[in-house]
Amino acid sequence: MAKTYLDTSYENTTGQTIQADKSIRRLGIIYTEDSGRGLTHPYFVLILDAFKREAEAHGCEITFLNLSIPGNRISWFDYCRASQIDGICVVCGDFDSPEVKELALSSLPCVTIDHLYRKVSAILSDNESGVKNLIENAIRKGHRRIAFVHGHNNSIVTKARISQFRNTMAVHSLPLPPEYVQEGRYNDIRLTRQIVQDLLKLPERPTFILLPDDISYLGAQDAARELSLRIPEDISFAGYDGIPLTQALIPKLTTIRQDSSRIGQLSAQRLIDLIEHPDTASRMPIILPVEFLEGGTVAAIPAES
Template identity: 40%
Template structure:
């Protein structure tokens, strides 16, 4: 591997010019940039990370804080796909990824301390308890942060369009003739659930529909057993719903198991719908009606926003970026049986 000095000698320019060309600075000609970059690729030149860090006061390293309450880790299909989109965009812009945790070796540290230790330029936060004091410390610190699926006044956030997602799902269910619609939602304290619940009730209001309070139940995201118990409670009612919405496609499996345990058929006897648009949702029989979230776009937008905040802190707005999903009609919602 050649040095920057040797690359400069090969191109017949100064070391400073090589540095400017490789960093796309505007005070040198485009033809010089192209010539230097082509030579660097041909000769196998790679900038030394430590030297670059000293020169730019950057580590080109982004922290990822991801603490999944369901303990599914990177097998969590939704967030794993979001983080893959984030990783692809960050690496395209020359950044490496470091996962943030609460330990350095055997020593217990806060998330903020770990970020400082790793010298990250910024952090993306996803799937955590945002009222955790260590998360609050990080959000209130001096490290640029972008959150995913959570709104915080101190930083930008990227969110799936949960309001429109539930609205689209409810519109489809309504057009199928359903009026007795139950909703098993995720943890009520989360930004995601608050948006979805508000959209659910707004739709009912717009159609002058009312559902009993005990048609709306809570089950943790991805928790199959809780969703199964809630489904059992709904089906035991004297006047059970004709359609049940679930917090996500995985939790829905618990509901489907309970429905089948009672020898009921989907969608002939009861309709069900999920959320997320997981691969599993389209393998199940019947194929699920669900909202497919654009995980790749969510991750990409989070990376772009965070890197912009790192690169241009004085001119980058703090904002909420909303990414639309897509209704997948599937086969799990049939025409309402209102006889």
């Protein structure tokens, strides 16, 4: 199996042996998201499309890497080198897995999206600002019982959002019962539906719930309908990501738009720069601003005493 991986030539239909063109930059992409949407994921597809466009504009080729090929007996660093991969972009994946860590922390140029490794270039959105804007918007509209359904805890994005959520609630001296902070999963409609139902059945239910992302709002909608609660008159929601789907709903979802196209473009630019100028290219993280989108899912309510 290893011999197969190390062979970078192939035969064409006439039987001629063709060698890979070593002059072309080859960018490897790690993309393993666990929602099951794959390349149809409404957020990541925009990042991948922008990355592809920018890479192709620089004459680069793109390869999606499979880090779980059965029978592989060489390291993934050696595999990438043998496959003439010049640099890696980790768009989405298990950043704690040995395979991903091995590549990210190797000498191979690497850019990560929404994750920080020591001395590895990263592109991130300003998650703290996004969460603060959403919570303070709800507070301005009179909400005091505010809950947060967040993504999985092992994500640096989740940790930043939880920290900012708790900090914003504390700054405004608002109570935060333990049951108002619930761990869900990103883009998991079914799990969000169940968690939101449980929140809405509490003796003192929240009036506003911040969700982990826009897709999860579809589950929250179902939960509210099943309990005969109107949005936003009886329960208010906000999402995160700013995908087109939830901006086409009635009412539109109040959310934060991440500049996914810019994330993809900058990721490709930074990776190419690291490949071509390894001694001078910056490895400092790039943090992109986010945009608050005022929809119709957060009602103004009388402030509680």
